[in-house]
Amino acid sequence: MVRRAARVDAGPILELVTPYAAQGLMLPRTLQEIATRIDNYVVAVDAGGHVVACAALEEYSPSLAEVSSVAVDPAHQGQGLGSQVVLGVERLARARDIEELFALSLTDKFFLSLTYEPTTISRYPEKLARYDTLSRSGVEIVPKRCFQKTLGKSWTAPQLVEQSVVVSKKRKIG
């Protein structure tokens, strides 16, 4: 099941992203950073309720945000969960009236499969400025490719969680 993250998910999210951050695949996060921004996270949980995937919406302005911290537990990769948490973040972005999303990745195919388009990071000076600050504080920044997606006004993401269909029985009149 894919759902918005709750405060209790902060620890499991940290466990999920830390090994990938150590490989330079995403920026490192602290427990406090995740907990204070928990409203920006979407998680996928398995049947036992364990967090097996996550992604976050990182807002840069009222109309621009990054899809960040996309991570799937190694044992659960290749099952569509990465795609589902990104779609969850897109829904969150749309609900907040964000018009443009960007993402950085070493993997081309993942964001292309989600209909993102290749672009250049120079389009996002806000991100470059953040990289600059992190770099000066000693965080190693691994160069990645940049992708973007415009969420048009009529855009709606597919439903993520299966919803039981309520079939209304029409009353016969007459």
Ligand SMILES: CC(C)(COP(=O)(O)OP(=O)(O)OC[C@H]1O[C@@H](n2cnc3c(N)ncnc32)[C@H](O)[C@@H]1OP(=O)(O)O)[C@@H](O)C(=O)NCCC(=O)NCCS
């Ligand atoms: C990248 C990652 C998030 C993908 O999650 P996933 O649940 O395995 O991906 P999905 O099953 O939703 O796959 C969606 C598409 O992306 C492709 N894809 C997934 N992982 C890929 C990878 N590592 N390299 C190339 N393509 C990949 C799949 O082939 C699939 O394409 P298809 O629909 O044409 O078959 C996951 O492998 C992961 O956590 N990687 C380590 C962390 C990381 O690199 N995070 C940054 C990601 S941008």
